[in-house]
Amino acid sequence: MIEILLSATAIAIHAGAVLSLLLYERRQPSATLAWVLALIFLPFVGLFLFFLVGRPASRRIAGRYAEVVERVEKALEAHAFRAKATGREPTDLDPREDSLLRLTQRLSSTPSSHCNHTEMLVDGRATYTSMAEAVAGARHHVHVEFYIIQPDETGQRMRELLVEKAEQGVQVRVLCDAVGSGNLPADFWAALHAAGGQSGWFRPVAKILTRLPFRDRIDFRNHRKIVITDGRIGFTGGINVGKEYLGLDPALGEWRDTHVRIEGPAVLGLQKVFVEDWLAATDELLADESLFPDPDDDCGTDHVQVVDSGPDRVWSPIEQAFAHAFALSRDRLWITSPYFVPSVPVESALTAAALRGVDVRLLVPLRPDKGFVMMAAESYFPNLLRAGVKIFQYERGFVHAKTLVVDDWLATIGSANMDIRSFHLNYELDAFLFGEEPASQLAEQFERDLASARPLTAVSSKIHRRLLRAGARMLSPLL
Numbered sequence: 212m213i214e215i216l217l218s219a220t221a222i223a224i225h226a227g228a229v230l231s232l233l234l235y236e237r238r239q240p241s242a243t244l245a246w247v248l249a250l251i252f253l254p255f256v257g258l259f260l261f262f263l264v265g266r267p268a269s270r271r272i273a274g275r276y277a278e279v280v281e282r283v284e285k286a287l288e289a290h291a292f293r294a295k296a297t298g299r300e301p302t303d304l305d306p307r308e309d310s311l312l313r314l315t316q317r318l319s320s321t322p323s324s325h326c327n328h329t330e331m332l333v334d335g336r337a338t339y340t341s342m343a344e345a346v347a348g349a350r351h352h353v354h355v356e357f358y359i360i361q362p363d364e365t366g367q368r369m370r371e372l373l374v375e376k377a378e379q380g381v382q383v384r385v386l387c388d389a390v391g392s393g394n395l396p397a398d399f400w401a402a403l404h405a406a407g408g409q410s411g412w413f414r415p416v417a418k419i420l421t422r423l424p425f426r427d428r429i430d431f432r433n434h435r436k437i438v439i440t441d442g443r444i445g446f447t448g449g450i451n452v453g454k455e456y457l458g459l460d461p462a463l464g465e466w467r468d469t470h471v472r473i474e475g476p477a478v479l480g481l482q483k484v485f486v487e488d489w490l491a492a493t494d495e496l497l498a499d500e501s502l503f504p505d506p507d508d509d510c511g512t513d514h515v516q517v518v519d520s521g522p523d524r525v526w527s528p529i530e531q532a533f534a535h536a537f538a539l540s541r542d543r544l545w546i547t548s549p550y551f552v553p554s555v556p557v558e559s560a561l562t563a564a565a566l567r568g569v570d571v572r573l574l575v576p577l578r579p580d581k582g583f584v585m586m587a588a589e590s591y592f593p594n595l596l597r598a599g600v601k602i603f604q605y606e607r608g609f610v611h612a613k614t615l616v617v618d619d620w621l622a623t624i625g626s627a628n629m630d631i632r633s634f635h636l637n638y639e640l641d642a643f644l645f646g647e648e649p650a651s652q653l654a655e656q657f658e659r660d661l662a663s664a665r666p667l668t669a670v671s672s673k674i675h676r677r678l679l680r681a682g683a684r685m686l687s688p689l690l
Contacts, residue, residue, distance in 0.1 A: 272414075272431050276523035279491045280320060283483065286498035292483065298326040298476035298506055305620050307539040308645050312516060314535050315643065318528035319518045321483055327475030328511030329644055331624065331652050332448070335456035338470040339365070342438050342446055345472075346372055349440040351501060352382035354485045356437040358391035358626070361453030362399055369452055370399070374406045383408035384497075386489055388433040389415040391451070411492040413638075431522055434626050434637040436470075437485050442504045445478035446470060447517075447642055448624050449613045458608060463580060465608025467660060469547075469653075471624040471642050475510035479503055480517035484640055514645040520627065521638040527554075529627045529641055530634035534560040536617050543570040545616040545657045548629035549609070551575055551588040557629065558591065565599040574660060577604035584630075589670050596668070607663035613641075614653055621645055622653040 304312070312323050332338040346353050353376055360366050377383040383403065387395065389412045400410040413433040438446040448470030450456050458465045473481070486497045520529040537544060537560035544564050551573065553561065565571040573595070579585035592602055615623040625641025627633040644650075 273523040276487075276491055276521065279487050280523070282496060283487050283490060283498075284320075286496060287483065287486075287503065289498075290500045290503050292479065292503055293322050295503060295505060296324055296476050296479040296483070297322045298324045305645075307618075308514075308620055310539060311532065311535055311621070311643075312645075315516050315518050315528065315532050318524070318526055318531055319516065320487070321480030321517045321519065323514065323516035323643075324476035324480070325512070325514050326506065326508065326510055327473055327477045327513040327515045329474075329513045329515065329642075329649060330472040331649070331656065332446075332470040332472055333656060334468055335450055335458070335466060338446070338448070338450050338468075339369075339457075341472050343372060345438070345440045345444045345446070346376060349376055349381050351441045352384070352439075354384050354386075354437070354439040354482070354489075356386040356433070356435055356485055356488060357451050358388045358432065358434045358436065359451035359453060360385075360387050360392045360395060361451075361455075362395050363454045365454050365457065366395075366399075366452050370403060373408060374402050377403060377406035377408035380407075384489060385410045386413060386433075386485070386492055387411075388413045390432050391434070409493075411489060413488060413492045430632075430636045432637050433488060434633065435484070435488070435519075435640040436626050437481050437640065439478060439482055439485060442482055442502055443474060443478055443506070445473045445481040447473070447481060447626070447640055449611055449626060456611075463578075463609040467605065467608060467610040467612055467663075469612040469614050469624050469656070471644070473515060473642065475513070475515070476506040477515035477517055477642070479506070480515075481640075484517065484519045488638070513649065516643040516645070517640065518625075518643055519638075519640045520634070522636055527634045529625075529639055530554055530557060532641075532643065533557055533615070533629070536615070536621060536623075537561055537564050540564050540569045540617050542618045543572075543616065543654070545570075545572045545574075545654060546629060547574040547610060547612045547614045547657065547660065549576055549579070549611045549613070550581070550584050550628040550630045550632075551591065552584065552630035552632070553591060554631050554634055557634075558595075561600065562595065562598045565595070568599075571600045572603065572657075572661075573600055574603045574605055574610060574657065574664060576610050577606045577665070578609065580609060592667065592670050602667040603661055603664040604667055605660060605664045610660065612660075614657070616650055616654045616657060619647045619650050622649040624653070 316323060332341055353373065355373065373383050373385065385400065385403065403410060414431060436447055436449065436451060450468045450470045454460060455463055456466050456468060482502060490496050518528050518532055520527055534556045561571060575588060596602060613625055613628055622644045623641050625639065627639040627641050633639050
């Protein structure tokens with residue numbers, strides 16, 4: 212009798228999981244199908260994973276983070292946050308720019324802003340130097356947020372600088388993702404705490420999960436990279452903290468990456484995102500007005516939109532913004548992404564741009580650090596090549612930059628890869644830089660990178676490669 216009841220209970224739970232997927236999943240039909248297949252053919256493992264990271268987990272996490280965003284919005288109303296973060300409104304917007312901004316301002320939690328000064332930073336050494344200078348000059352606070360901080364010499368140097376600032380009385384807060392920074396020992400931040408600084412972990416998990424070889428496939432991670440000093444200087448992009456980002460990992464060789472330094476009201480957008488993430492991780496609301504100072508009037512003339520995205524959103528802001536920017540493109544569409552597993556809307560917009568004659572170029576690594584993900588990427592290449600997309604493979608080490616150039620009016624630099632995981636499963640942040648100058652600078656760097664790349668004209672037709680690509684493609688919604 213007991214065995215019958217247990218069997219009936221298991222069947223009911225299993226059926227409930229399948230019904231939950233069919234009734235409530237509204238984002239990716241392919242992801243729904245992948246979960247259904249896992250539940251059917253791997254019933255016990257699939258059920259465990261479903262309740263661990265599937266729809267119940269995503270709804271729970273989304274609800275929690277939505278509350279965080281609402282609390283921060285209410286707290287910042289008292290400081291006229293939106294007026295400060297917007298700055299002077301531009302009057303001569305390109306119609307395409309205006310169209311994209313109307314979308315991003317509906318989807319992002321931060322407003323766009325004029326009067327910024329931006330500087331593109333190429334590779335780790337230039338980025339770390341610029342960050343160190345900004346941190347050394349901080350007088351009130353330093354906020355640091357990374358997906359990966361390694362306990363190697365690079366991470367230790369950053370810690371020493373932060374400890375020094377905390378000892379000077381500067382407020383120092385460091386936020387790490389619990390999975391991405393899982394190599395950090397428990398006492399890594401002890402010296403910072405002793406000096407008066409603070410640290411937090413974003414969504415802690417069981418320590419054993421941080422030792423798994425596929426730990427980067429764990430869902431709902433904070434993939435953002437943010438540094439803010441005094442609410443006036445900010446950094447974001449693709450670079451984490453570790454020796455590999457300096458090209459010192461012999462397994463990967465030279466590391467090509469891109470970051471951006473921002474000065475002006477857009478930094479307050481970065482600050483708001485940090486405050487939200489800090490609240491989610493530590494339950495401490497940073498609502499002091501001194502964290503949101505009035506921007507200087509003469510910072511610059513660059514127009515910037517900070518676009519934050521995550522699994523808490525009904526619509527994926529970065530995915531929607533990319534797809535719309537692709538649709539608006541006329542002359543060129545140049546993409547750099549280490550991982551390329553596009554969603555249906557992004558793939559369709561990319562294909563349509565190539566078919567109507569836009570110069571679409573995609574730069575990916577020749578030697579990937581995640582082979583199965585590259586197999587999934589290769590499954591998309593044949594159709595893209597047929598449509599006229601030019602695909603290049605970076606040969607000089609590993610390209611990790613996540614950038615986009617659209618015509619002569621848009622450049623983006625950020626943490627989001629051109630993949631489903633970045634669009635729907637992780638917390639990401641991209642800086643959208645409007646205008647001819649940032650687009651020209653990023654286009655020039657893209658062309659320099661192509662000098663170290665080779666064109667891809669076809670993918671292997673060998674049967675085992677085709678089978679591997681087919682399997683990876685089927686699982687791509689979960690990669």
